[in-house]
Amino acid sequence: GAVxxxxxxxxxxxxxxxxxxxxxxLDFQATTMFWYRQFPKQSLMLMATxxxxxKATYEQGVEKDKxxxxxxxxxxxxxxxxxxHPEDSSFYICSARGLAGVNYEQYFGPGTRLTVT
Amino acid sequence: xxxxxxxxxxxSVVEKEDVTLDCVYETRDTTYYLFWYKQPPSGELVFLxxxxxxxxxNEISGRYSWNFQKSxxxxxxxxxxxxxxxxxxxxxxxxxxxxxxxxxxxGSGTQLTVLP
Numbered sequence: 481g482a483v484x485x486x487x488x489x490x491x492x493x494x495x496x497x498x499x500x501x502x503x504x505x506l507d508f509q510a511t512t513m514f515w516y517r518q519f520p521k522q523s524l525m526l527m528a529t530x531x532x533x534x535k536a537t538y539e540q541g542v543e544k545d546k547x548x549x550x551x552x553x554x555x556x557x558x559x560x561x562x563x564x565h566p567e568d569s570s571f572y573i574c575s576a577r578g579l580a581g582v583n584y585e586q587y588f589g590p591g592t593r594l595t596v597t
Numbered sequence: 598x599x600x601x602x603x604x605x606x607x608x609s610v611v612e613k614e615d616v617t618l619d620c621v622y623e624t625r626d627t628t629y630y631l632f633w634y635k636q637p638p639s640g641e642l643v644f645l646x647x648x649x650x651x652x653x654x655n656e657i658s659g660r661y662s663w664n665f666q667k668s669x670x671x672x673x674x675x676x677x678x679x680x681x682x683x684x685x686x687x688x689x690x691x692x693x694x695x696x697x698x699x700x701x702x703x704g705s706g707t708q709l710t711v712l713p
Contacts, residue, residue, distance in 0.1 A: 514700070523688065523705045524642075571640055577699070586692075586701060588634075588642040 483507055484576045486589035493564055493596055501559045501592045503574030509554035510576035514586065515547075518571040530557055564596045599624045599691050603704035610679050611712050618674045618707045620689030626650075631665065631672045632690040632701065642688075648672065679711045 483506040493499050503513060512531050516524040528544075530536035530551035538544045546568075548560040557576075561568055573591045600623040610616045622631065633645040646656065648665055656663045660677045676683055689704040 521708075523703045526700060529700065573640075573642065575701075585644075585647070586699075588644075590639075590641040593640070 482578075482585065482587045484510075484574065484587045484589040486572075486574055486592050488592060489590060490593040491595070493594070495565055495596055496563055498560055498562045499564055499594060501561075501572055501574075501594075503557045503559070503576065503589050505555050505576040505578075505587070508576075508578045510557070510578060511554065512577045513551055513557040514575045514577075515549060515557075515559050516573045516575070518573060518591075520571075524573060527559075561594065564594070566596045569594055569596045599626075599629075599693060599702040601689050601691050601702055601704035603687075603689055603707050605707045606705070607708045607710070609710045609712060612681060613678050614711075615675060615677050616679050616709065616711075618676075618687050618689075618709065620672045620674065620704060622670050622672065622689070622691045624691060624693055626693040628694055630692045630694075632692070633663065633672075633674050634688045634690065635685045636688060636706070637685040645674075676709075679709075681711050681713050684709060684711045 485504045487502045491499055514529050515527045517527050518524050526539050527542045528536040528538045528549050530549050532551050532554050536549035546562055551557040571591050571593050575586045575588045577586045602621045629650045631648045635643040653665050662675045664673045686706045686708050688706045690701045692699050692701050
């Protein structure tokens with residue numbers, strides 16, 4: 481149980497275009513989802529936290545107009561990188577957390593590798 | 598604010614050697630959770646262990662063992678008889694319930710390479 485999927489697993493896009501990444505909790509209801517970014521040989525950096533039905537809370541230094549997060553249902557959150565540039569190339573990882581019990585843990589998706597050319 | 602320090606950036610060992618990965622944490626909260634994750638080259642984080650601040654018992658799971666010492670704010674991870682498949686980046690992380698979202702604070706990670 482407690483499986484989180486991400487789609488796509490990798491994507492290549494041209495500079496200036498937008499890319500949407502989906503994060504789904506497959507077998508539990510995720511009241512909170514987190515989005516992380518990881519550059520090569522670096523740690524995971526939290527970008528934003530989203531609660532279902534609410535606006536996301538962004539970490540300092542993360543542009544909310546560039547990284548649009550939508551958490552419209554208890555099983556789906558999306559991250560849209562708008563007007564992507566090469567410096568946005570990174571590994572994006574989502575995690576999901578339920579309400580209580582075992583689902584209060586944070587479960588990670590497999591990540592999405594974004595390359596902007 | 599929470600902080601996790603993994604001072605070892607890279608470690609290289611030969612197969613069958615034991616290796617210990619260090620983790621030092623900082624928090625003012627008395628209740629907190631510590632985690633270890635493994636990130637193989639595929640990128641997917643693999644959960645290894647969660648330990649709460651009130652449970653200082655060391656834990657052993659197969660070749661893995663964890664040593665939690667509140668007195669030194671450390672939560673070290675030992676792999677016994679390492680294998681090539683253990684090669685990965687290992688992250689230590691901390692979470693406090695008092696945080697509004699129980700966010701995870703990650704250390705910088707330790708790249709472990711096990712040579713055949």
